[in-house]
Amino acid sequence: MQCKFNRFIIILMLSVTLPGMAGDEAGKAVGCIGQVSGKVTVTAAGGKNVAAETGQPLYPGDVINTGEAARALLLLSGQDVPVEVAANRSYTIDGAAKTSGWFSQLVAAVTSLTEENPEQNYSSVLMVRGEENREAVVQISPNITAIREAQPVFHWHTVPAADNYGVRLLDLDETALWSLETADSTAAYPSGEPPLIPGEEYFLQVSAYRGKKLLGSGMANFKLLSAENAETLQTLEEANRENPFVLASAYAAYELYDLAIAQIEQIRAGNPGNPNLDKMLANIYLRQGKTGQARALLDRSD
Numbered sequence: 001m002q003c004k005f006n007r008f009i010i011i012l013m014l015s016v017t018l019p020g021m022a023g024d025e026a027g028k029a030v031g032c033i034g035q036v037s038g039k040v041t042v043t044a045a046g047g048k049n050v051a052a053e054t055g056q057p058l059y060p061g062d063v064i065n066t067g068e069a070a071r072a073l074l075l076l077s078g079q080d081v082p083v084e085v086a087a088n089r090s091y092t093i094d095g096a097a098k099t100s101g102w103f104s105q106l107v108a109a110v111t112s113l114t115e116e117n118p119e120q121n122y123s124s125v126l127m128v129r130g131e132e133n134r135e136a137v138v139q140i141s142p143n144i145t146a147i148r149e150a151q152p153v154f155h156w157h158t159v160p161a162a163d164n165y166g167v168r169l170l171d172l173d174e175t176a177l178w179s180l181e182t183a184d185s186t187a188a189y190p191s192g193e194p195p196l197i198p199g200e201e202y203f204l205q206v207s208a209y210r211g212k213k214l215l216g217s218g219m220a221n222f223k224l225l226s227a228e229n230a231e232t233l234q235t236l237e238e239a240n241r242e243n244p245f246v247l248a249s250a251y252a253a254y255e256l257y258d259l260a261i262a263q264i265e266q267i268r269a270g271n272p273g274n275p276n277l278d279k280m281l282a283n284i285y286l287r288q289g290k291t292g293q294a295r296a297l298l299d300r301s302d
Helices: 002-015 102-115 120-127 226-238 245-255 257-270 273-286 291-301
Strands: 031-037 040-043 047-051 061-064 069-077 083-085 090-092 145-147 153-156 164-173 174-181 186-188 201-210 213-224
Touching: 031 153, 031 245, 061 069, 069 102, 069 245, 069 273, 083 153, 102 245, 102 273, 120 273, 120 291, 145 257, 153 201, 226 245, 245 257, 257 273
Parallel strands: 145 213
Antiparallel strands: 031 069, 040 047, 040 061, 061 090, 069 083, 153 186, 164 174, 164 201, 201 213
16 A cells, blocks of 8 residues: 555656646746856846846746857757757757657656646655655655666664664565565675566665664565666766766656666756756655755755
């Protein structure tokens, strides 16, 4: 039942009706700024002029203006590659139809992360879980994310007073595939066990004991990336090694949230106080059920 409950929470978070999203196409972003160097501004359709920032949503009618020795990289619906705006240029955003394929997934991922209302998502999560129960006693990773490793290494927080842990790997039908007893707070899926299936979802349950007394337990779920998506990502990574925002968008599109978080943190280090990046990171945390970390970001940006 716990597996199904965790899945229900995520479905709820992703199905919240959000302002400015589907049903309100006039106010829907059609892309975002993926990278900025030098002086770049965005002139909105109403005439407001603001400095461009990485992660900033773009709407039909916005005009990107680059100064001397400046550059902007845009991820836009209706394009099949990122758009580069060179120095001393203007580029007007139109409302072109979305493309199909991997690039549209990148654009959809990043615009949803910037367009969503994290405060509303946060309230919806608390309605179901209750703030005091937002984190399991045993916190496990990876959790609510895709992974690329066919033999993952699992980690969990040490539980005070615990001297051993019971570990069980379950499939979507809650059939036990592997179990382990250990005194450590980490365990690797053994090579001798049945290989994990690309595209399939799995659950890991960790129970903390002192002797035979149960102190608490936690459940994490993850899925192994499909072979097709793994191949697409490898191509994207090779072409965008110097563009963490494109990589973050790709990881978010394929639900590799842990990798997306690492890339966004890298961008934030060079763009402190960027509200677009804070909002993106908060939404990823919410998708993973990390409401405490999301709330800290949202409180700081208020």
